[in-house]
Amino acid sequence: MTRVDVVVVGQGLAGTTLAWQLRRRGRSVLVLEREAGPSASRVAAGLVTPVTGKRLARSWRWDELFPAAVAFYQAVEAETDAAFFHRRPALRLFADPAERDAFGRRAGALGDLVRPAADIPPAFAAPHGGFGMDAARLDVPRYLAASRDHFRRHAAYLAADVAPSSDIALTPDGVRLPRLGVEAGGLVFCRGFATGADPWFGGVRFHAAKGEVLTVCVPGLSEGRVVHRGVWLAPAGGDLFRCGATYTWDPLDAEPTAAGRAEIEDRLRAFLRLPFEVVGHDAAVRPVVDAGFPVLGRHPDCPQLAYFNGLGSKGAMLAPFFADQLAAALTGEGGVEPAVDVRRHLANPRPPG
Ligand SMILES: Cc1cc2nc3c(=O)[nH]c(=O)nc-3n(C[C@H](O)[C@H](O)[C@H](O)COP(=O)(O)OP(=O)(O)OC[C@H]3O[C@@H](n4cnc5c(N)ncnc54)[C@H](O)[C@@H]3O)c2cc1C
Known part of the structure; x- marks a missing residue:
C-alpha cells in the first residue's frame, strides 16, 4: 500500500490547485485523474477579468482573490519553470449608448480597474467606444500539464478512474482504495460536473x-x-x-x-x-452550484472526506484562494467560510432522481 496524507480525485483546476496548496503546507498528496471524458478545465479560456457582464459589475472579491491568484500562479510558474499566467490588458467595447452611459455612471466606483480606451483598432466596429482594464489570462491546459508533470516526478500523480461507491473504503483514521493500493488520511473529491454515483456528496445540487x-x-x-x-x-x-x-x-x-x-x-x-x-x-x-460561489469543506459525518467544486465560470480566479482555504482547514490551520461550506448544501440535498 502507498500511504499519503491526502488523495485528490480529479486533476482539473480545482484538484490541481488544491494539490499545490496542500503540498505547500507540507502534506503528501496523490492526485488521481481518469484522463478521459469531459472536463471544463480542458475547454476553459482562463480569462480573469475585473469588470464583467451587462451591469459592468466589479468581479466578486476582486481585491482579495486577484492578488492571491497572481501570487499563486507565479509561484507555480517558478517551481515548474513554465509560463502559463499572463497579465495583459483587456478591451471592452460598448454594445450600445445605454452601456456607454452606464459606464459613465459606474466609472467612479470602478476606480483604477478601468480606463478610457484610446486605441481601438479599425478591425473592430466600436461606434460607442469602450474601456480598457488590467486583466489576466491563465493558459489552463499548460498549467494542468506543467502541474501533472511536476506531480508525476514527485510520485504524486496516478492515472485512475475512481468509482466512488466501490473503490473507497472508510477506515477509522482515513480512507483505503484497495484496487489502487493506496491509503490516506483523507480524500477530496474535485470532480467538477461529474455524473455518476457519489454516496457522500451526491446531494449537492448543481445549476450547471x-x-x-x-x-x-x-x-x-x-x-x-x-x-x-x-x-x-x-x-x-x-x-x-x-x-x-x-x-x-x-x-x-x-x-x-x-x-x-x-x-x-x-x-x-x-x-x-x-x-x-x-x-x-x-x-x-x-460546474456551477451556487451562482458565483465555490463549494468546499469536509463531509459533516465522514470528516476524512472533503469536497472542492462549484468553480463555475471563474475557476481560474477562485481556485487559488479557496484551495488554500480548504488546505488550511484540512491541515487544522484554518477554517472554511460558512458562505462556501459544503455542509450548507448537504443540509438541503438534491431530491432523488
Ligand atoms: C466554455 C467554457 C469557458 C470557460 N471559460 C472560463 C474562463 O475564461 N475563465 C475561468 O476562470 N473559467 C472559465 N470556465 C470555467 C472553468 O472551466 C471551471 O471553473 C473549471 O475548469 C472547473 O474546474 P474543476 O476542476 O472543478 O472541474 P473539471 O475541469 O471538470 O475537472 C474535473 C476533473 O475530474 C476528473 N474526474 C471526474 N471524475 C473522476 C473520477 N471518478 N476519477 C478520476 N478523475 C475524475 C475529470 O476527468 C476532470 O479532469 C469556462 C468553462 C467553460 C465550459
Missing part, C-alpha cells in the same frame, strides 16, 4: 451551465488583448483566436452544436470587421 467555444483563424488581425463585446475574442497565437462562450442549460453535455456555433459567429460578426474561418469547436459544462 454548458458552454461552447470556437477557435477561429482571422488573417491580418494583430491584437494582443482579449476583446469583449457580447462574446470575448482571445489571442491564441498567430492568426488564431478563441471566441466564446455560450450559456445553455439543456442538455448538459459536452457536444458542440450548430446553434452554439451560429450564436458565437453572429456575435463576433457584430464587431469584427475582418473575415474569419472557424477551425475548432469545443464544449463543456461549467
Whole structure:
C-alpha cells in the first residue's frame, strides 16, 4: 500500500490547485485523474477579468482573490519553470449608448480597474467606444500539464478512474482504495460536473451551465488583448483566436452544436470587421452550484472526506484562494467560510432522481 496524507480525485483546476496548496503546507498528496471524458478545465479560456457582464459589475472579491491568484500562479510558474499566467490588458467595447452611459455612471466606483480606451483598432466596429482594464489570462491546459508533470516526478500523480461507491473504503483514521493500493488520511473529491454515483456528496445540487467555444483563424488581425463585446475574442497565437462562450442549460453535455456555433459567429460578426474561418469547436459544462460561489469543506459525518467544486465560470480566479482555504482547514490551520461550506448544501440535498 502507498500511504499519503491526502488523495485528490480529479486533476482539473480545482484538484490541481488544491494539490499545490496542500503540498505547500507540507502534506503528501496523490492526485488521481481518469484522463478521459469531459472536463471544463480542458475547454476553459482562463480569462480573469475585473469588470464583467451587462451591469459592468466589479468581479466578486476582486481585491482579495486577484492578488492571491497572481501570487499563486507565479509561484507555480517558478517551481515548474513554465509560463502559463499572463497579465495583459483587456478591451471592452460598448454594445450600445445605454452601456456607454452606464459606464459613465459606474466609472467612479470602478476606480483604477478601468480606463478610457484610446486605441481601438479599425478591425473592430466600436461606434460607442469602450474601456480598457488590467486583466489576466491563465493558459489552463499548460498549467494542468506543467502541474501533472511536476506531480508525476514527485510520485504524486496516478492515472485512475475512481468509482466512488466501490473503490473507497472508510477506515477509522482515513480512507483505503484497495484496487489502487493506496491509503490516506483523507480524500477530496474535485470532480467538477461529474455524473455518476457519489454516496457522500451526491446531494449537492448543481445549476450547471454548458458552454461552447470556437477557435477561429482571422488573417491580418494583430491584437494582443482579449476583446469583449457580447462574446470575448482571445489571442491564441498567430492568426488564431478563441471566441466564446455560450450559456445553455439543456442538455448538459459536452457536444458542440450548430446553434452554439451560429450564436458565437453572429456575435463576433457584430464587431469584427475582418473575415474569419472557424477551425475548432469545443464544449463543456461549467460546474456551477451556487451562482458565483465555490463549494468546499469536509463531509459533516465522514470528516476524512472533503469536497472542492462549484468553480463555475471563474475557476481560474477562485481556485487559488479557496484551495488554500480548504488546505488550511484540512491541515487544522484554518477554517472554511460558512458562505462556501459544503455542509450548507448537504443540509438541503438534491431530491432523488
Ligand atoms: C466554455 C467554457 C469557458 C470557460 N471559460 C472560463 C474562463 O475564461 N475563465 C475561468 O476562470 N473559467 C472559465 N470556465 C470555467 C472553468 O472551466 C471551471 O471553473 C473549471 O475548469 C472547473 O474546474 P474543476 O476542476 O472543478 O472541474 P473539471 O475541469 O471538470 O475537472 C474535473 C476533473 O475530474 C476528473 N474526474 C471526474 N471524475 C473522476 C473520477 N471518478 N476519477 C478520476 N478523475 C475524475 C475529470 O476527468 C476532470 O479532469 C469556462 C468553462 C467553460 C465550459
